[in-house]
Structure formats: structure tokens, C-alpha cells
Amino acid sequence: MEQLLQQIINGISLGSIYALIALGYTMVYGIIKLINFAHSDVYMLGAFIGYFSMTTLKLGFLPSLLLSMLFSMILGVVIEKVAYKPLRNATRIAVLITAIGVSLFLEYVTMAIAGANVRSYPPLTGILTESFNLMGITITMQQILIVTITVVLMILLQFIVKKTRIGKAMRAVSLDSDAAELMGINVNSTISFTFALGSALAGAAGILVGIYYNSINPLMGTLPGIKAFVAAVFGGIGIIPGAMIGGYFIGIVEVLVSGYGNSMYRDGVVFAILILVLIIKPSGLLGKNTREKV
């Protein structure tokens, strides 16, 4: 029982990170129907910016977090403006290939600048290094930090999407971009804002992964990126609470499979569950089954 709870706690920490990345995927997908492959590399760069701000600039954890979120935000908007905007009216698969191109570009430019080797993240200091026991379960301050930051960011995101003008615009564009434009919403700036929000969350996820796993490298984004996308699909792509549920679910399943089964089959189980969910409920857990009309 204790072991199970311990595993679930570990799973929640990992799931928080997946959820943060998945939110970016799901928002971008919701608004322009694009699987933004470059998103996982924004996350990777977020981790790198955090690394440099903590080592070279010697900033603390929170300023580094904000810096990497800001940088990711700018990067996300630049990617959208340079690579995706010219393709607004092209087929979706063309945009997808462009996204793959951007992803490769970011990975290999980072590799050329920072080197391909694995870097270890600077250790946290002070109270953040501690851990405590609760009825036989070890909870580290890192885990509390990760979950707290994730929850705060998610509440903030929900607030922006549900209560602000720009959030309303985002929802309107994702529902029907033509109609939204007719109602006087600036579709382009709304899309940019969506990219900014999603990328900022990915940047935060990057720095959190850095302190959780202690190592970063230019190709670190690929697998978590795919899994986060799986999480988004699992919850029903385009639906923000779906991405959160999917992220936590996948994090917990992964940790449980490694803990009780064979860690080699970890990813396999995740994908198998995904396929099963899709076969039973083709539009994801929270997705609505839309009837196709002529």
C-alpha cells in the first residue's frame, strides 16, 4: 500500500510535466489543427535557458523559471510567425512537415551551439533539497515544487481562457475561425497568443524536468513530446482539462508499470492503452463524438 502510494506520488510529479507539455499541444491543435512537433523542442530549449540562467547568470530558481518561460513564449511566437503563418491556407500535412522541419532545426542548432553531450542541472539549494516522510511515503520538496508550480500555472491558464477577453477570443477562434473573424476578432494575434501561452507552459515544463531528472540534452524533447501528445489525444485533443487528465494518467501509468512490471515495457503499455482508448472512444476521453455532416 505504501509502495503504491509512493509510486502514485512519483507518477503525479511526472504527470505534471506531461500535462504542462500536453496543454501546449492541445491548445495549438484546438486553434489551428496542427500537431506542433516543434513544441517538444520549445520544451527542450526551456530547459536549456533555465540551465544557463542558473549557471552562467547565477539566478535563483524562480527568476530562471520566469526567464525560461519568457524566452519560450517569444520563441513560440517567432516560430508561428515565420514558419506556420505563411502556410495558413495550405494543407494540414504541409504544415505538419514544416513543424517537423522546425523541430529538427531547433534540435540541431542547439546541438551545434551547446554540444550534443548530456549536461547535469545545477542542484537546488536550501529548503528545496529537503524531503520528508509522511506515513512511510517519502515526498521530496522538488516534487512539491513541481506539482505546486504546475497547479498554479493550470489555474492561471484556466483563468485566462475562461475569464479574459483574449481567452474568449481563443475559444471563439477554435470553435470557428471564420465566424470569429467576422465578429471582429483578430484571428492572427489570437493564434500568436495561443502559441505564446502554450510555449510558456512548455518552457516551465523544461526547467521542471531539469531539476527533477538533473540531466538535459538537445534531443531530450522527442520522447516526452510524443508522450505529451499522446496525453493530449487521450484526454480528447483540443480540450484543456482533457490534456491535464491525460498528462497525469500517463505519468502515473508509466511509473506504475516501471515499479511493478518491466520498465522496458513502460512506453509500450502507454501506447497500448492509448490505442484501446481510441478504439473504444475515438475522440478521446472527454472528446465529443461529432457526427460528420455533408
Place this chain on the structure above:
Amino acid sequence: MKKLIETNWIRKLISLILTFGIIQLLISLDIINSYLQTTLATICINIILAVSLNLITGFTGQFSLGHAGFMSIGAYTCALITLRVPSVLGFIIGVFAGAIMAAIVGFLVGLPTLRLRGDYLAIATLGMAEIIRIIFLNLDSITNGAAGLQDIPHFTNWPWLFVFTAGTILIISNFIKSSHGRACISIREDEIAADAMGINSTKYKVMAFTIGAFFAGIAGALYASTFNFIDPKIFSFSKSIDILVIVVLGGLGSISGSVIAAILLAIITTYLQSFANVQMIIYSLLLIIIMIFRPQGLMGSKELSLSMFSKIGEGFKPKKRRV
């Protein structure tokens, strides 16, 4: 009418023999040296992969991100057979056994997942390919796990590669011209309309998927025999992406486009080899630039009427709908 078909066939035959002969001559004159022969093999394998994925994604409109999974099944089956029966007969059996295994898996996977649409299908096929890869990774006793299979006997040479590549192109282009192929295209254009016209869309989607998997299996078998070494890492997600890039770059729904893109990309990669550190940066930039300036791919959905690949399928209407 009959005469027209005959001249067409003769033209096709002559162009095939010419392509084969010229390259065979260049090989025997050592202009295509052993290094370039590896590139040639890569081109042929990529053509088979791209043409077969084009059948699924370009012609039938089903977005698959798991082609490397089928490829790996062919590769492992052929490798395991030729390691035990290291003869030409073993190689032929291996290639076809690999293809059939891949087709069976394609059929079994396709049946439940092809009722998904668009990106959900893409992600399901991605997951399927990853599961296949993880199974190979963990079947230590058979596949030697992460270390992979070494010393796979080498049987591929230009005649074999040519037979399989030309065979794939001919069979798939003929399939597309048949009524089955027309049915597949109609599903791409509008699935609801196709259904309404009495086309059993599930049947044709699974058919295209199975045929695509069959040829991906052949490509995998040739890969194993050419490079003498396979491990699960080779058939990861990025391999599926590489194949998709060739298809989209060449143009969805254009077989000659896939062929051209496969050749072009191989040439670019070979040329960029000398700039190892910036190779991938230039490659990715090229990808972005080509897509921004030519989002429909090099050939769109038209076919090129080169002398070596006589016109296959007259101008499918350029499609405006999304995949």
C-alpha cells in the same frame, strides 16, 4: 484501344530495361563505386517505402505515422530467415515472408484503427509502430534485444534492388488505376460521398493499408540485407517521419513525385555528408523553405512523364481538401 495499351507497355518495358542497363553499366565501369552503391540501395529502399506510404496517405488519404513499424517486421523476419538459411533462396523466402508478415500485422492493426479519422489515426499508427519496436527490443532470445542482429548475409545487389523497386512501382501504380484504386482515391476526396456511392470504405482503407504494409515489409527486408545490421533504434518514430517527409515533399498522390523526392533527398544527404556538423541544420531549413514555397510538394498530385517512368495515371485533379 488494344494497340494503345500495347505501345504503352512496350514503352514502359523499354524504359525499365534502359534504366536498369545504364546503371548496371555504370556499376560495372566502377563509376558508381561501392560507396555510391550504398546510396543507390538507400534510394531504392526509400522509393519502395515512400511509394507504399503514398498509397496509404497520398491516395487513400489515411494519415499514417507508423510505416517504420511495418518496415521493421520485414527487416527482422528476413534477417532471421537469412541468418539460418544463408542462400539466395533463403533471401527470396525471407523477403516475401517479411512482406507477408508485415501485411498480416498491417491487416490486424488496420481493421480496428482505420475507423479513426485524421490525427487520431496518425497517433494510433504511431503508437502501434512504437509497440512493435518495444516488442522487438524485449524479445531478447529471438531479436537479440537492443544490441540488434549482426552479420546478416548480404544478398542485395542492383538487379535485386531494381526488380523489387520497379515491381513495387508497377504494382502500386496499376493498383491505383484499377477500380480498387479508384475507390481508394474516392475515399480520399470525400469519404461520406464515397460511402453514399456504395463504396465499402473500411474495406478499401484496410486494403490500402495492407498493401502498403506489404511493400514496407519488402523495403525492410532489403534494408536488413543491404546494411547487414539491424537494431530496434533504426525503426523509431523518426524513421516514419523520414518516409513521410519524402512522400509529402514529392507530392501526396504522385508516385513519380515520391520517386523524385527519394532520389533528391538521397543526393542532398550524400552531398551534405561533408558538412557533418551542419548537415541536419541545412536539411531542416530546406524542408521548411520547400514547404513554405511549395506546400503541395514538388509534383503536387500530378505524375511526371519521364521517359523512364512513363505516365502513370493522367492528372488527378489537384486536391484542395485537407488530408
